[in-house]
Amino acid sequence: MVNASLVSPPSKAIFYETHGPPDTVTKIIELPPVEINANDVCVKMLAAPINPSDINRIEGVYPVRPPMPAVAGYEGVGEVHSVGSAVQGLSPGDLVMTYPPSPGTWQTHVVKDKSSWHKLDRGTPVEYAATVTINPLTALRMMEDYMDLKSGDVIVQNGATSMVGQCIIQLAKLRGIHTINIIRDRSGSDEAKEKLKKLGADQVYTESQMDVKNIKSLLGKLPEPLLGFNCVGGNAASLVLKLLRHGGTMVTYGGMAKKPITVSTSYFIFKELSLKGFWLHKWISSVKTEVCRETLDYLLGLIREGNLKYDMEVTPFSEFHTALDKALGKHGSQPKQVIKF
């Protein structure tokens, strides 16, 4: 006989029934208890971030989306609340994060198959475990999958204050790789520069500072960069292309300025630049789960050792829409928003 009594607690969730502007289509609702099957694990969520891809999923513009209606969110961390009868290796009280990332993490209790959870060392800071998959993993893969970078090599990136940008600076520094970082012109840019330099950035320039006749003079004693990362588009992407050395590669992983990338013919023919893109979703679906989990454990190790850190702002779940507004850029540049349940 099935144990019909094994169900989750009722859950509060960020829910949307139609695609559209996230601040209008999302609402906090209460969901009834759901059945916990033999291989399921019910997790009381502790924290989950608001990533640009979460916003794009709600807007309906992201290529991979959950069926509608849906609970939002794609990564997060929690504590095991109860486990199905066939679950081994996870027990109530264990700290776990979603892995692989999957839809519906913005709710107080999440029930998913045991294969969707990754057990964590108890010493892992919760807000970091909640955010390690999408952004730090992107930074690591981009550092490793396009070029065999060696100590002394140089990377150039725009959007350097983003979470990926901060991770790239630190992962590069750990490998002896130099970074040239491009940030937006805005009030507080001096402070932003100092922050990035403290993380290990070799050089930080605002876009307007790079508007010089001989852009290569900004390199000082650094060699020309082999690899560039673009998460902005428009002029900020052009600056990366300009600074790259002959034969360099620019990898695009975001488009925060919502402007396309414009490239002159001669950059392709005579400067022999290559332009590519990175999509974490694709990487995750193309490698073995164990490989991904080992990579995450490496990043989590760096975090626990204090070698990888980034700005976050933690907001209680009840104030979700305040955090969402910040993530939507309504209040200017803000650190990564993390919801605490």
Place this chain on the structure above:
Amino acid sequence: MVNASLVSPPSKAIFYETHGPPDTVTKIIELPPVEINANDVCVKMLAAPINPSDINRIEGVYPVRPPMPAVAGYEGVGEVHSVGSAVQGLSPGDLVMTYPPSPGTWQTHVVKDKSSWHKLDRGTPVEYAATVTINPLTALRMMEDYMDLKSGDVIVQNGATSMVGQCIIQLAKLRGIHTINIIRDRSGSDEAKEKLKKLGADQVYTESQMDVKNIKSLLGKLPEPLLGFNCVGGNAASLVLKLLRHGGTMVTYGGMAKKPITVSTSYFIFKELSLKGFWLHKWISSVKTEVCRETLDYLLGLIREGNLKYDMEVTPFSEFHTALDKALGKHGSQPKQVIKF
């Protein structure tokens, strides 16, 4: 004692002393005889083409240029007139082409080291030998160096009426590879389409014909193209990107529209397109001369067998400036201009 009498005949040459618009800075001048050293070969030129790179060299905008003042031209064919005392394997009357291509072919007599000449089968049509290096070799390398194309695969290209475009159609056809060809909207485009189809083009569209909601519907039964070639830029490049399949590559080798290439962020991230460039000069300087010569002999073989042909217009040297005006596009779309000495 040096044989001081071994000199070339006086030569007529297309000469320029300053960079600028080719139709104003070039003039036909008479050059005095030059000494033929032990390893030199003096060639009575028969034919040489006007390539876009020749024009760009005269304008001063091409990255690799001869020192000034200079005789223009970079490839060509001729008949051996006389050889230096140490030259073996080449005799007066032999048909030769420049290889590797080098500056100064637009003159009636050219003296170069024997290593700069490639001996030809007497049955080789002169105007093809004059033009085989820059354009057909570009077409072949682009077909082979970016992807392991198999019979049944599809290529998309713009600028399909160019000499490279015509060669790509035929080289693809020989390998069972389909081509989708984009041409400009202009009077005579129906005739141009028929010509390309006769060469083996599967499909030919003008840019405006591709302005349809579902561009992939134009493919009919063909699979989506893996590889695209762009020698135009602007909208014509965007059409190539649109038609490419997920994970495809676009190779840029020219910029006839003098407009940059504009790419949306999502093409890099979600469509996972790669953009690269091809520069023949780089290929030639990176592989062994024997490899290049074998490749040229393969192309020359195809030409002699009638499997590789392209439009040319042959103009006497005395009417050089008429041919130049046509090459500069002053009279609309024209076939490749070849000067006959």
